[in-house]
Amino acid sequence: MGSRSQRALRRAAAARQVRLTPTLEETTDRMAAGLALYLPPGKTLELRLTNNHYSMISVRRKSDGYRLRLHQMFVGAEPRVVRALARYVVHNDRRASTLLGEFIEEHQHIIRQQTRRPRNLTLRTAGRYHDLEAIFGRLSVAHFGGALEARITWGPDAARGKRRRSIKMGSFAVEDRIIRIHPVLDQECVPDYFVAWIVFHEMLHGKHEVLRENGRRRFHTPAFLAEERQFPDYQRACAWEKQNLDRLLRS
Ligand SMILES: [Zn+2]
Numbered sequence: 001m002g003s004r005s006q007r008a009l010r011r012a013a014a015a016r017q018v019r020l021t022p023t024l025e026e027t028t029d030r031m032a033a034g035l036a037l038y039l040p041p042g043k044t045l046e047l048r049l050t051n052n053h054y055s056m057i058s059v060r061r062k063s064d065g066y067r068l069r070l071h072q073m074f075v076g077a078e079p080r081v082v083r084a085l086a087r088y089v090v091h092n093d094r095r096a097s098t099l100l101g102e103f104i105e106e107h108q109h110i111i112r113q114q115t116r117r118p119r120n121l122t123l124r125t126a127g128r129y130h131d132l133e134a135i136f137g138r139l140s141v142a143h144f145g146g147a148l149e150a151r152i153t154w155g156p157d158a159a160r161g162k163r164r165r166s167i168k169m170g171s172f173a174v175e176d177r178i179i180r181i182h183p184v185l186d187q188e189c190v191p192d193y194f195v196a197w198i199v200f201h202e203m204l205h206g207k208h209e210v211l212r213e214n215g216r217r218r219f220h221t222p223a224f225l226a227e228e229r230q231f232p233d234y235q236r237a238c239a240w241e242k243q244n245l246d247r248l249l250r251s
Helices: 024-036 079-091 094-106 108-115 132-143 192-207 222-228 234-250
Strands: 004-007 044-050 057-062 065-071 151-154 170-173 178-181 211-213 216-218
Touching: 024 044, 024 079, 024 132, 057 079, 065 079, 079 094, 132 151, 132 192, 170 192, 178 192, 192 222, 192 234
Parallel strands: 044 065, 151 178
Antiparallel strands: 004 170, 057 065, 170 178, 211 216
């Protein structure tokens, strides 16, 4: 098992919990609506949430409004921070700028951890059918406050051309915090919600502590499993896995 948790094939369990999860678009719209309250009449705001490592806020002021690029760390920020953002956007207000600087400072760990990356690793996120970066980004905003420190890539296919007896669909390397997703999932017949479900599981490993019990490491703690069941497509994904496992093993 080493330093990796392995998500092999598991049985479906537990009841579904329905929860509405916002998409990145919805999160962006909500944030833009919050900011729009403070705009002068007749001005519009075009907002884009980013994961940029170096620029946390960038504003372009035009005659009819503002174009704002904002780091995802601001998602869910308290009202006084949102107000300060608006004051900064509209008036380039110095006090607002100081407050925002403090906010960024407090949330620095998110950026620092993102920039601490080994050089010799090539991440491959764009698949033929599924874009891991997009899925990761969406889940990150919806379930992890945009703050999960991890990277993601399609993994190697060790058993290519051989008969598979099992598939490790995803893994999370604890030390370098890299999620690898099995390339067998990059097929047209694999639904997006299923890939997202595997990614979500591995992302939870980036959030939950590993328990030590009698000298053994326990990755799937009760708290982990409880949160896993919060995934909106939990039931559907489990059912799909059950029905399509043989097909995946043969592909
Ligand atoms: Zn796991």
